[in-house]
Amino acid sequence: MSIDKDLLELAESQEERAFAADALQFLAANAPRRSEQTVQWGEGEERLALFHESSGADELAEAQAARSWQRKRWSAGFGWITGPVEHGGRGLPDSFDRLYRMLEGAFDIVDMSPLRIGLGTVQSAIRYHGSAEQIGEYAASLMRGDRIACQLFSEPEAGSDLAGVRTRAVRVEGGWRLDGQKVWTSNGNFADIGLALVRTDPEVAKHKGLTMFIVPMDTPGILVRPLRQMTGGASFCEVFLDGVVIPDSLRVGLAGSGWKVATDTLAHERRATGDRSHEIVARATELLWQLAVRSGRDHDPLIRDAWAKLYTNVRAARFQQQRMQATPEEVLTGAERAMDKLLLVNNMRAIGQLALDLLGPRFTTDTGEWGTFNWNKWLMGALGYRIAGGTDEVLRGMLGERVLGLPREPK
Amino acid sequence: MSGASYEERAALRESLRAFFARYSPESEVRRVMATESGYDPQLWRRMSDDLGLQGFTIPAEYGGSGFGAAELQIVLEEMGRALVCGPFFASSVLATNVLLSADDTTARTDLLPGLADGSCIATLAALGETGGYDAADVFEVRATPIGEGHALTGRRTFVPDAPAADLFLVTAATDDGPGVFAVDATASGVERTALSTLDETRKQGTVEFTGSPARLIGRAGEGWTILERALVLSSAALAAEHVGGARRALEMAVEYAKVREQFGRVIGSFQAIKHRCADILLAVEAATSTVVAAGEAIDAGNAEYDQLAHLALALASDAYLFAVTENIEIHGGIGFTWESAAHLYYKRGVTGTVTLGSPAANRAALLTSMGR
Numbered sequence: 001m002s003i004d005k006d007l008l009e010l011a012e013s014q015e016e017r018a019f020a021a022d023a024l025q026f027l028a029a030n031a032p033r034r035s036e037q038t039v040q041w042g043e044g045e046e047r048l049a050l051f052h053e054s055s056g057a058d059e060l061a062e063a064q065a066a067r068s069w070q071r072k073r074w075s076a077g078f079g080w081i082t083g084p085v086e087h088g089g090r091g092l093p094d095s096f097d098r099l100y101r102m103l104e105g106a107f108d109i110v111d112m113s114p115l116r117i118g119l120g121t122v123q124s125a126i127r128y129h130g131s132a133e134q135i136g137e138y139a140a141s142l143m144r145g146d147r148i149a150c151q152l153f154s155e156p157e158a159g160s161d162l163a164g165v166r167t168r169a170v171r172v173e174g175g176w177r178l179d180g181q182k183v184w185t186s187n188g189n190f191a192d193i194g195l196a197l198v199r200t201d202p203e204v205a206k207h208k209g210l211t212m213f214i215v216p217m218d219t220p221g222i223l224v225r226p227l228r229q230m231t232g233g234a235s236f237c238e239v240f241l242d243g244v245v246i247p248d249s250l251r252v253g254l255a256g257s258g259w260k261v262a263t264d265t266l267a268h269e270r271r272a273t274g275d276r277s278h279e280i281v282a283r284a285t286e287l288l289w290q291l292a293v294r295s296g297r298d299h300d301p302l303i304r305d306a307w308a309k310l311y312t313n314v315r316a317a318r319f320q321q322q323r324m325q326a327t328p329e330e331v332l333t334g335a336e337r338a339m340d341k342l343l344l345v346n347n348m349r350a351i352g353q354l355a356l357d358l359l360g361p362r363f364t365t366d367t368g369e370w371g372t373f374n375w376n377k378w379l380m381g382a383l384g385y386r387i388a389g390g391t392d393e394v395l396r397g398m399l400g401e402r403v404l405g406l407p408r409e410p411k
Numbered sequence: 412m413s414g415a416s417y418e419e420r421a422a423l424r425e426s427l428r429a430f431f432a433r434y435s436p437e438s439e440v441r442r443v444m445a446t447e448s449g450y451d452p453q454l455w456r457r458m459s460d461d462l463g464l465q466g467f468t469i470p471a472e473y474g475g476s477g478f479g480a481a482e483l484q485i486v487l488e489e490m491g492r493a494l495v496c497g498p499f500f501a502s503s504v505l506a507t508n509v510l511l512s513a514d515d516t517t518a519r520t521d522l523l524p525g526l527a528d529g530s531c532i533a534t535l536a537a538l539g540e541t542g543g544y545d546a547a548d549v550f551e552v553r554a555t556p557i558g559e560g561h562a563l564t565g566r567r568t569f570v571p572d573a574p575a576a577d578l579f580l581v582t583a584a585t586d587d588g589p590g591v592f593a594v595d596a597t598a599s600g601v602e603r604t605a606l607s608t609l610d611e612t613r614k615q616g617t618v619e620f621t622g623s624p625a626r627l628i629g630r631a632g633e634g635w636t637i638l639e640r641a642l643v644l645s646s647a648a649l650a651a652e653h654v655g656g657a658r659r660a661l662e663m664a665v666e667y668a669k670v671r672e673q674f675g676r677v678i679g680s681f682q683a684i685k686h687r688c689a690d691i692l693l694a695v696e697a698a699t700s701t702v703v704a705a706g707e708a709i710d711a712g713n714a715e716y717d718q719l720a721h722l723a724l725a726l727a728s729d730a731y732l733f734a735v736t737e738n739i740e741i742h743g744g745i746g747f748t749w750e751s752a753a754h755l756y757y758k759r760g761v762t763g764t765v766t767l768g769s770p771a772a773n774r775a776a777l778l779t780s781m782g783r
Contacts, residue, residue: 400685
């Protein structure tokens with residue numbers, strides 16, 4: 001009960017306290033308390049792969065589990081806390097949403113990552129740039145857990161330079177016809193809708209000729225193929241669009257405003273990333289110490305310093321994330337996520353490299369021993385994280401320009 | 412003010428920044444660093460009269476204002492940023508923390524009010540020739556009981572602000588184990604010699620004690636305990652000073668990269684420079700967050716405060732050294748001149764990274780405090 005008291009203190013007004021009390025009642029009735037995680041060598045799943053690599057039935061089951069928690073949230077009034085009342089939202093300010101997320105963090109709920117894109121980027125793009133009909137039909141259905149979304153942004157020829165997308169949309173009778181290829185699509189194989197950034201005007205400057213569309217993934221002409229990555233699993237898809245015709249009512253915002261919709265939407269997520277990645281990194285760091293002890297290396301001064309350095313940086317990254325979470329919105333520059341990601345990725349790589357050092361041949365050859373061979377997946381995953389969602393180089397450029405005010409590269 | 416809001420802390424920072432910009436600009440730093448005492452008595456008085464800085468963390472019953480570690484960190488960040496010359500770290504951080512870490516109300520009542528109003532400048536004389544606070548020679552000075560008090564004999568070196576000090580807090584061995592003693596700088600048998608230092612903004616010296624009358628602080632046998640706590644508290648403060656200096660070095664690098672043109676464009680538009688600046692920013696931000704966490708842990712009485720203090724100092728030291736080194740590189744030739752302020756920060760940074768143990772020593776201490 002003392003935890004409840006602590007949690008209730010997060011509320012800052014009478015209204016927030018009443019809201020928090022309701023939320024705690026809902027959470028307590030539907031999810032167990034989160035217990036302090038202790039890592040014990042050799043017990044349970046290894047969980048060393050940084051990328052989600054379950055496929056087929058498992059992946060669908062995970063999506064279903066996430067969907068059913070979202071439905072529970074919705075029924076209890078916590079599904080769309082800031083959403084417009086006329087579309088089933090609660091119409092409350094952002095602070096209530098933050099409060100709910102902090103409260104939910106004290107409970108052990110299912111992994112919500114299959115819904116992350118839909119509840120985050122896609123919902124927000126539709127809500128702030130879409131029509132009332134689109135909000136009622138699509139944004140609300142994502143929040144109800146009725147639909148799952150994917151993001152159709154990256155292309156083989158448009159990675160870091162996202163504004164260079166080549167997938168074309170041309171006006172045809174009844175709407176638009178889309179042709180092209182998207183890649184690195186999470187959820188591509190089971191999403192109901194995709195949010196697609198496509199070129200509608202190749203004659204104007206590249207940022208000005210883009211438009212955003214909602215694309216139902218069962219539209220004829222869409223082919224989704226799993227994309228196998230270097231770790232062996234397939235966490236993403238390729239999406240081929242061949243003569244995909246959709247009505248003009250699925251255009252989000254004006255034709256030519258696609259870049260603005262995309263950047264506004266990404267800017268909405270100004271705060272640093274969530275807790276999950278930091279928790280995974282903390283667990284791996286602790287496992288590495290246990291590995292050092294088991295390998296008789298915990299008295300080796302080089303290993304001791306390498307681990308202490310890693311531990312220091314892992315704590316620092318977490319403190320950084322927490323400090324940014326606590327910073328008032330108006331002081332943020334919009335590049336906090338970039339800092340958070342760079343620190344996180346550096347730590348992920350350092351973890352993988354220390355594992356390599358500690359394990360020697362057990363890192364590259366499977367002896368069957370728990371918690372050894374699969375560290376190679378961790379290190380490879382770190383290389384993927386270093387690229388996904390902005391490469392180290394793009395992010396450092398962003399910090400230099402947005403935070404430090406250094407001039408852009410001359411054209 | 413412990414638990415001060417974001418706005419209150421920002422206001423404190425702003426007023427300190429204005430104060431030091433006015434009374435300790437670079438021209439003053441250069442003037443004062445060339446003096447023998449290494450401080451400006453007028454500024455020292457102003458710091459006390461106008462802002463009460465010397466007594467910032469000293470409880471009100473001993474003449475201070477009783478602020479927490481988190482607020483002291485803001486003071487040090489701003490002083491580190493302005494490279495303020497003077498015995499603040501020696502007296503208001505190290506020596507104050509020693510007196511606050513000893514369970515000795517009489518000593519506190521007698522000594523702290525003088526430190527709080529700046530009328531007495533104290534420092535910690537604990538280091539032997541090896542220069543490590545964890546070394547065996549920390550308690551090499553010998554204390555012999557004489558009447559009610561003790562007499563000290565031995566030599567301490569690397570003593571911060573020895574030239575300006577009125578009072579030495581000395582670690583010494585007694586028959587009952589290690590102890591901490593207070594020795595008046597004017598007492599008999601005390602001889603100090605100034606040492607040349609890389610960082611001229613912060614003086615050091617040796618102090619030779621020959622049968623010098625000394626007062627025991629706390630009890631004999633408690634020396635390590637008192638010293639250890641004082642050093643941990645001071646580490647969190649020093650780390651904040653590092654962050655302040657490192658952030659200023661980053662600003663200098665960025666300001667210069669925005670105006671210096673080579674190959675027909677400002678050098679800050681080159682990725683080689685831009686990305687390096689971003690790397691410094693990352694190091695400084697991560698260190699800042701850790702320093703803040705350490706300060707809050709101390710104020711909250713959190714059990715892992717010692718871990719976090721070591722962690723913060725290790726990280727802030729590395730960040731400071733990185734920032735001052737790259738600042739010189741980004742400035743190019745001008746950064747290697749005496750005229751540029753880059754070397755002043757560099758020298759403070761290098762000195763700072765070994766003032767309370769190197770980053771590696773702090774990481775080792777971190778593991779020890781984790782029981783690993």
